[in-house]
Amino acid sequence: LITLLAAVAIAPTVVVEKLANGATLVAIQIADATTVSAQTFVRAGSAYENEADSGVSHLLEHLLFADGVADQAAENAGLLLNATTYREFIRLHTVGPAEAWKPAIQCVAQLLRKPALTHAEKEWKVIAQEDALAKLDPDESVHRALWVAGLKGSAWSNLPMGDPGKPVPKGIEAAYDRFIVGANVVAVVAGAQPTQESLAELRVLYGNLPSAKASAQPALPSLGRVTETHSARYGIGVPVAGYNKPSDYLAAEIAFEAVTSPARLFSQGLEAKSFLTPSSSGSLAVLSFAAADGAPGMVTRISQAIAAPITDAEFAGSEARVRQRYASSQPVSRALVAGLSVLFTGSNIDFDREVERVSKAQVSSVAESLAK
Amino acid sequence: VIATLFALAAVGPQLTRLPNGIPVVVETNASATVTVQVLVDIDDLTPTEAGAAEFMAAALFGETENYSLRELQRLAWSIGGSVASESAGDCLRLQVTTTRDRLRPTAAFISDALRRPSFSPEALADARRSESNRHNWIDRTPPLRDIRTQLAQQGHGPANVFSLNQEQAKALHAKVVRPERVAIGVVGAVSADDVATIFGASLGHWRAEETPRSVPAIQTQARGASGIYTALATLVGPTPNSPYFAAWMTACIALGEGKLGRLHQTFRLSSSIYVLGSYFTFREKRTYCTFYVASTVDPRQDELNKTVGRFEPTEAETQRAKAYLAGRYQVGGPTEIGRFGAFSIGHETEAARAFWLAWWELRGAGFNKDASFLNEIQALSHDSIANVIREWYR
Numbered sequence: 001l002i003t004l005l006a007a008v009a010i011a012p013t014v015v016v017e018k019l020a021n022g023a024t025l026v027a028i029q030i031a032d033a034t035t036v037s038a039q040t041f042v043r044a045g046s047a048y049e050n051e052a053d054s055g056v057s058h059l060l061e062h063l064l065f066a067d068g069v070a071d072q073a074a075e076n077a078g079l080l081l082n083a084t085t086y087r088e089f090i091r092l093h094t095v096g097p098a099e100a101w102k103p104a105i106q107c108v109a110q111l112l113r114k115p116a117l118t119h120a121e122k123e124w125k126v127i128a129q130e131d132a133l134a135k136l137d138p139d140e141s142v143h144r145a146l147w148v149a150g151l152k153g154s155a156w157s158n159l160p161m162g163d164p165g166k167p168v169p170k171g172i173e174a175a176y177d178r179f180i181v182g183a184n185v186v187a188v189v190a191g192a193q194p195t196q197e198s199l200a201e202l203r204v205l206y207g208n209l210p211s212a213k214a215s216a217q218p219a220l221p222s223l224g225r226v227t228e229t230h231s232a233r234y235g236i237g238v239p240v241a242g243y244n245k246p247s248d249y250l251a252a253e254i255a256f257e258a259v260t261s262p263a264r265l266f267s268q269g270l271e272a273k274s275f276l277t278p279s280s281s282g283s284l285a286v287l288s289f290a291a292a293d294g295a296p297g298m299v300t301r302i303s304q305a306i307a308a309p310i311t312d313a314e315f316a317g318s319e320a321r322v323r324q325r326y327a328s329s330q331p332v333s334r335a336l337v338a339g340l341s342v343l344f345t346g347s348n349i350d351f352d353r354e355v356e357r358v359s360k361a362q363v364s365s366v367a368e369s370l371a372k
Numbered sequence: 373v374i375a376t377l378f379a380l381a382a383v384g385p386q387l388t389r390l391p392n393g394i395p396v397v398v399e400t401n402a403s404a405t406v407t408v409q410v411l412v413d414i415d416d417l418t419p420t421e422a423g424a425a426e427f428m429a430a431a432l433f434g435e436t437e438n439y440s441l442r443e444l445q446r447l448a449w450s451i452g453g454s455v456a457s458e459s460a461g462d463c464l465r466l467q468v469t470t471t472r473d474r475l476r477p478t479a480a481f482i483s484d485a486l487r488r489p490s491f492s493p494e495a496l497a498d499a500r501r502s503e504s505n506r507h508n509w510i511d512r513t514p515p516l517r518d519i520r521t522q523l524a525q526q527g528h529g530p531a532n533v534f535s536l537n538q539e540q541a542k543a544l545h546a547k548v549v550r551p552e553r554v555a556i557g558v559v560g561a562v563s564a565d566d567v568a569t570i571f572g573a574s575l576g577h578w579r580a581e582e583t584p585r586s587v588p589a590i591q592t593q594a595r596g597a598s599g600i601y602t603a604l605a606t607l608v609g610p611t612p613n614s615p616y617f618a619a620w621m622t623a624c625i626a627l628g629e630g631k632l633g634r635l636h637q638t639f640r641l642s643s644s645i646y647v648l649g650s651y652f653t654f655r656e657k658r659t660y661c662t663f664y665v666a667s668t669v670d671p672r673q674d675e676l677n678k679t680v681g682r683f684e685p686t687e688a689e690t691q692r693a694k695a696y697l698a699g700r701y702q703v704g705g706p707t708e709i710g711r712f713g714a715f716s717i718g719h720e721t722e723a724a725r726a727f728w729l730a731w732w733e734l735r736g737a738g739f740n741k742d743a744s745f746l747n748e749i750q751a752l753s754h755d756s757i758a759n760v761i762r763e764w765y766r
Contacts, residue, residue, distance in 0.1 A: 078702070
């Protein structure tokens with residue numbers, strides 16, 4: 001009863017609204033939230049790039065901050081403002097105290113106002129440092145290598161970071177004009193603020209974005225199963241469903257929880273890190289394994305850790321963990337999941353309900369595919 | 373039950389003490405879970421002992437006299453929430469999230485882990501694996517490796533300890549894991565009275581040995597430089613229970629954190645340097661703030677020394693720092709590098725709130741400081757921050 005009442009008490013309300021210019025607004029009200037998160041997703045990223053302009057989305061993301069105006073507004077309100085570029089989107093996001101919801105919405109929207117895109121050379125040097133430091137992480141290297149191997153020959157194999165060893169990507173102005181249009185934008189706010197007030201604020205800020213067709217995304221090629229090794233890290237990449245098939249996507253998430261449970265890893269002396277980045281129509285899920293004792297017999301040990309059939313107890317425990325993840329009342333998680341749902345599928349997916357539909361057979365099927 | 377929980381939630385956190393003096397701070401709410409944070413003070417240990425305590429933390433949830441390692445794992449799984457035992461910088465942190473009806477076995481589990489770890493070969497081997505993974509993570513987070521090395525050399529932070537034998541672990545445990553070093557925070561659907569009864573039964577009569585045995589010599593391992601250029605400058609400050617603490621923290625934030633911070637303005641904008649910031653270390657008698665600037669291209673030590681040594685914030689900078697610190701206190705972040713210390717945790721989750729209630733109590737400021745700290749930051753004047761800089765930065 002307590003669980004039920006608590007769940008009802010914190011169940012957030014989600015309202016999705018589409019503007020005339022194509023921009024989509026999402027207002028999530030979470031009673032008792034002590035923080036606010038504003039996140040804006042822009043259809044851009046390395047899957048939209050070709051060899052000539054590889055890295056331009058990431059560079060654009062950096063340059064949106066170049067005039068410092070948005071950072072100033074954010075930090076003076078106690079907000080942390082940041083951004084990340086992926087294959088299918090740029091995510092601009094802020095988080096801070098709940099009462100700062102208006103500055104939160106405003107500072108993220110401020111980033112989309114065209115700044116002077118004049119510091120490309122300097123920011124490309126910053127990206128080179130970002131890249132050099134990322135390469136020090138063996139898990140990240142395995143992840144990168146798997147994506148490149150699994151998607152060879154397609155724009156999807158471009159790295160979101162870009163290649164800072166190459167010259168500054170051309171066409172930054174054109175990229176801004178192409179990506180920053182209403183139809184490419186999903187703006188989300190999650191916190192304790194009243195829904196109608198936050199929607200009114202969002203309408204004003206996003207209603208002026210240019211109307212144009214959404215960027216055409218290259219189709220995701222068929223993904224292969226791949227393996228890579230790097231610095232004693234063993235990586236497995238397995239194709240899984242995207243948000244277009246939420247139940248299958250969740251089955252993969254649950255399967256990953258189960259096969260990397262502490263009991264399984266401990267029995268083989270392994271450490272594992274999983275990368276399950278949501279995607280629109282399909283994704284390459286990555287598991288990276290390492291062993292503290294080096295890597296004797298790694299393939300056998302990994303096989304033994306993941307090959308055992310998933311038990312009822314493992315299924316129940318893993319399903320509970322994934323359920324908790326989606327039932328989180330934290331604005332950051334709520335805004336992220338809702339934003340990606342709308343970006344990828346056009347509507348807000350009710351993951352709380354979708355988790356209940358996932359069967360053990362679905363989860364076992366993903367785990368078996370991993371074991372192969 | 374619901375009405376009672378809502379009524380207790382309105383009262384705010386309550387402090388009770390177990391018969392042996394362990395403070396237990398309970399914040400009652402009507403959520404579905406209960407989170408327990410047990411903190412063990414390690415802010416007075418030598419670098420070698422502190423490094424060994426990190427290792428020991430990884431072994432505390434290993435085998436005990438009453439549970440085998442497998443049983444502990446199954447119990448942890450059945451609890452359904454997260455179970456963690458790790459160093460949080462100035463303290464060891466044991467965290468268990470559970471449900472109200474499982475609080476009693478959880479308390480027994482925690483009590484066993486705290487009081488009766490067996491440090492069996494299997495448990496120590498597991499801790500070795502876990503610590504090796506953690507050190508690998510530190511190694512690939514470049515400034516952190518260099519920061520730890522320098523702090524250990526200065527005597528303010530843990531040295532790297534990759535192995536303990538049973539004798540060493542037991543001796544260190546007897547010295548460190550003692551009731552007088554423990555504070556407990558609990559947040560969730562449970563009353564302070566119930567917590568006092570349950571934990572009183574499992575931990576209330578715990579008495580540590582009169583005189584801890586001496587700890588046999590422990591081997592530390594120096595790590596090489598991270599392979600990038602890391603400039604470091606460490607400043608000394610007051611402890612968290614000092615009236616000057618909030619002002620000193622704000623001054624450090626004005627210099628070291630955020631894109632409007634002086635470090636970012638100096639190094640990112642002029643030199644395209646990407647990784648920079650500040651790292652706090654809380655010790656028994658002093659707090660230390662280590663500013664870092666990491667470059668893959670060239671060293672920046674002189675420039676960092678000048679920037680830190682000559683720092684005089686403007687009024688706009690101190691105002692920004694106050695807002696920034698208040699925001700981080702509520703939300704946490706901003707960087708992974710701060711993971712090992714308080715002030716990177718925020719207050720969003722029950723686990724985080726339980727941590728803070730116990731932390732302020734442990735640091736001698738009283739759990740009520742958690743509620744008043746934000747007001748204290750807001751009330752700071754520019755002059756009070758400037759005075760603290762004059763007092764502590766020169």
